[in-house]
Amino acid sequence: MAEKPSRRDQILNAAAELFARHGFHGVGIDDIGAAVGISGPALYRHFRSKDAMLGEMLTSISERLLDGGQSRVDAASTAEEALRELVGWHVDFALDDPALITVQMRNLANLTDPDRRRVRALQRRYVEVWVETIRRTVPDFDEPTARAAAHAVFGLINSTPHSAHLDRDQMAALLARMALASLTPAVVTS
Helix, strand or coil, X not given: CCCCCCHHHHHHHHXXXXXXXXCHHHCCHHHHHHHHCCCHHHHXXXXXXXXXXXXXXXXXXXXXHHHHHHHHHHHCCCHHHHHHHHHXXXXXXXXXXXXXXXXXXXXXXXXXXXXXXXXXXXXXXXXXXXXXXXXXXXXXXXXXXXXXXXXXXXXXXXXXXXXXXXXXXXHHHHHHHHHHHHHCCCCCCC
């Protein structure tokens, strides 16, 4: 049985949905409180501000992506397996947390400077996991090409919040095939 999310996590999840739908500036503390069944001012027991909520949300997304990606690469026995695992990890994240993908894409500029620097540093480290894995899988790719390929794959996968044409499993399979095919025809999606 799944563990019930903490009140703090419930607030972050509700805020992510609202920020994705209405934008950071289009959502007030009272809106977030109402979404979790408490008053807006009661949120201040959990977060010092709406900015702090966004900072924690985007930092935790970035940490989760980096940690999950790195652990999959570390556990893989071949470069090809590592790339398949990275693609699968990012596809699952995008399909399971579309609101977080939307918030991350739209609201980086709304972070405080310290939070923005932290998120950007984590994002750069996540990109480096991809760049290194792509270069191990496709030795003909130099670093700039591998970096451009990683960002192109992110664009493909992160577009999923805007598409609801297929069920989740079909979409996951399609995105994985497309991402892997775009990186190299030699990588099989087994």
